[in-house]
Amino acid sequence: MEYLVLARKWRPQTFTEVVGQEHVARTLTNAIRQNRVAHSFIFSGPRGVGKTSMARILAKALNCTTGPTPTPCQKCDNCREITAGTSLDVREIDGASNRGIDEIRELRENVKFSPTSGHYKIYIIDEVHMLTREAFNALLKTLEEPPGHVIFIFATTELHKIPATILSRCQAHDFRMIPLKQITETLREIAKAENIAISDAGLAWIAAAGRGSLRDAQSVFDQAISYAGSEIKDSDVEELLCLTDRRFLFLLSAALLQKQAARCLKIINEGYAAGLDMKHFYQLLLEHFRNLLFIKIVGPDPALFDITGDDLAELQSQAANPSRETLQRLLDILLAEEESMRRTQEPRLHLEATIVRMAHLEELIPLEEILGRMENIERGLQRGITAPTGAAPEGLNPPVKPSPADNTSVALPQTKEDRLEYQASEITPPASNWERYKAAVKKHRRGLASNLDKGNFVSCHEGVLTISFTEGDRFTFEYVREKEHLASLAELARPFFGEDVRLKIEFVKVDTDEQTGKNGSTGKSSQEVRQEALNHPLVQKAFDLFEGAEVRDIIPHKNT
Numbered sequence: 001m002e003y004l005v006l007a008r009k010w011r012p013q014t015f016t017e018v019v020g021q022e023h024v025a026r027t028l029t030n031a032i033r034q035n036r037v038a039h040s041f042i043f044s045g046p047r048g049v050g051k052t053s054m055a056r057i058l059a060k061a062l063n064c065t066t067g068p069t070p071t072p073c074q075k076c077d078n079c080r081e082i083t084a085g086t087s088l089d090v091r092e093i094d095g096a097s098n099r100g101i102d103e104i105r106e107l108r109e110n111v112k113f114s115p116t117s118g119h120y121k122i123y124i125i126d127e128v129h130m131l132t133r134e135a136f137n138a139l140l141k142t143l144e145e146p147p148g149h150v151i152f153i154f155a156t157t158e159l160h161k162i163p164a165t166i167l168s169r170c171q172a173h174d175f176r177m178i179p180l181k182q183i184t185e186t187l188r189e190i191a192k193a194e195n196i197a198i199s200d201a202g203l204a205w206i207a208a209a210g211r212g213s214l215r216d217a218q219s220v221f222d223q224a225i226s227y228a229g230s231e232i233k234d235s236d237v238e239e240l241l242c243l244t245d246r247r248f249l250f251l252l253s254a255a256l257l258q259k260q261a262a263r264c265l266k267i268i269n270e271g272y273a274a275g276l277d278m279k280h281f282y283q284l285l286l287e288h289f290r291n292l293l294f295i296k297i298v299g300p301d302p303a304l305f306d307i308t309g310d311d312l313a314e315l316q317s318q319a320a321n322p323s324r325e326t327l328q329r330l331l332d333i334l335l336a337e338e339e340s341m342r343r344t345q346e347p348r349l350h351l352e353a354t355i356v357r358m359a360h361l362e363e364l365i366p367l368e369e370i371l372g373r374m375e376n377i378e379r380g381l382q383r384g385i386t387a388p389t390g391a392a393p394e395g396l397n398p399p400v401k402p403s404p405a406d407n408t409s410v411a412l413p414q415t416k417e418d419r420l421e422y423q424a425s426e427i428t429p430p431a432s433n434w435e436r437y438k439a440a441v442k443k444h445r446r447g448l449a450s451n452l453d454k455g456n457f458v459s460c461h462e463g464v465l466t467i468s469f470t471e472g473d474r475f476t477f478e479y480v481r482e483k484e485h486l487a488s489l490a491e492l493a494r495p496f497f498g499e500d501v502r503l504k505i506e507f508v509k510v511d512t513d514e515q516t517g518k519n520g521s522t523g524k525s526s527q528e529v530r531q532e533a534l535n536h537p538l539v540q541k542a543f544d545l546f547e548g549a550e551v552r553d554i555i556p557h558k559n560t
């Protein structure tokens with residue numbers, strides 16, 4: 001049997017079932033009861049909070065053979081056709097793909113005809129803000145003199161893009177982000193009905209991943225079910241969600257508040273290796289420090305924080321030591337850098353610079369100590385730190401290590417044991433998305449998996465996942481590039497690299513210079529590797545510290 005995604009299976013069918021939008025449901029119910037239904041509506045609000053569901057329920061309420069009624073029977077032909085999306089009287093139009101004047105002209109021709117079996121002809125136009133200006137003008141003519149049997153329901157995530165002339169002719173309803181608690185409760189009901197075993201914490205994490213959208217939370221829940229089956233362990237959710245975001249956030253802010261700059265850099269490094277989006281992470285960090293400041297001022301009032309209980313407790317403990325002034329200053333720095341963080345091409349470098357500044361706030365370091373640190377770094381460099389290749393995140397070896405005795409000192413791993421201990425530290429990066437993606441392909445498409453295995457992850461940037469194959473794998477390269485194979489691979493890549501991810505398959509000629517052997521399987525030319533290493537912030541920092549320093553050799557890590 002085909003698996004029906006939760007959001008569709010659990011789509012609300014009555015006004016009372018729509019989660020978090022009780023205010024809209026109440027107004028619509030009353031209007032129907034009093035027979036004062038408007039002829040055009042505009043539903044606005046964030047994605048995935050129930051706008052289209054509410055529109056369909058309204059359509060059903062109006063066209064049910066027992067209606068118009070706030071409680072459609074769900075049994076008559078009209079109700080069933082609307083639920084199934086086959087009603088001839090209810091047309092759903094995607095504004096994003098039908099945005100032109102021709103589509104609206106056609107619509108204007110069609111509205112003249114009477115409904116076939118319902119009381120009304122109902123047009124639901126989703127993402128209506130996407131219509132062109134000409135299309136809006138054409139639409140306006142219909143809205144000015146609507147035939148009595150026509151109802152328009154517009155839905156949009158961007159109300160400000162709707163012309164005022166249109167707005168003034170619609171009854172507007174604002175849909176809200178759904179509170180975490182309500183999403184968690186809804187997921188709990190679904191889990192119960194679907195016989196899914198999952199802890200409260202797991203549910204809360206999944207709910208939080210929806211960020212106010214029930215649909216998004218449901219789709220994460222779908223992923224968790226296909227990933228772990230009907231018994232979902234916390235560790236499954238953690239792996240799937242890459243709770244890295246949240247985990248790194250708390251780790252980083254703890255280190256920051258203890259002024260451990262070196263540890264902060266190390267955490268950022270590991271976060272980067274684990275695939276954190278630095279710009280997104282910065283936003284989370286901003287929110288986190290805003291929460292810390294809030295908690296310092298008003299205390300941990302759950303009503304003020306839309307976060308899980310565990311997170312609230314941890315926030316409270318982090319906010320205990322620093323003064324309000326310190327928290328305020330830290331938040332100020334983050335706010336001041338926000339705009340440039342948004343624009344920068346080097347988000348990681350920018351994040352590091354900002355964090356180091358924050359960690360050194362209020363801190364004056366004696367000159368002797370600085371000299372001592374430089375000696376430490378010099379010693380470390382003599383022992384030869386290797387530059388990361390950048391292309392293989394797992395290979396990244398965080399080059400700095402906090403010494404337990406002195407929170408602020410920068411010390412490089414001195415011995416082999418030192419480095420090992422360092423790798424086994426508590427924030428071992430989880431398997432990268434690439435590895436998990438390959439595991440998922442192996443699970444679902446064994447044949448493709450063996451081919452994909454020969455490929456190398458190059459990058460995932462702006463929705464394009466680039467995979468390279470080298471000369472020896474020409475056949476595999478051609479095979480993977482076949483349209484249907486690409487489509488399957490892209491489909492499976494979504495949970496790991498984003499909903500809209502596209503695949504780019506590259507063929508790399510291996511160059512024959514002596515670096516080749518050392519490049520491992522990254523498929524990068526030695527020139528690229530060299531450039532990447534030179535751009536690394538720590539290498540840059542070494543240049544700053546040691547005038548006239550030069551890079552003699554770059555030895556990339558072997559991928560293991």
Ligand SMILES: [Zn+2]
Nearest residue numbers: 064073076079
């Ligand atoms: Zn009915």
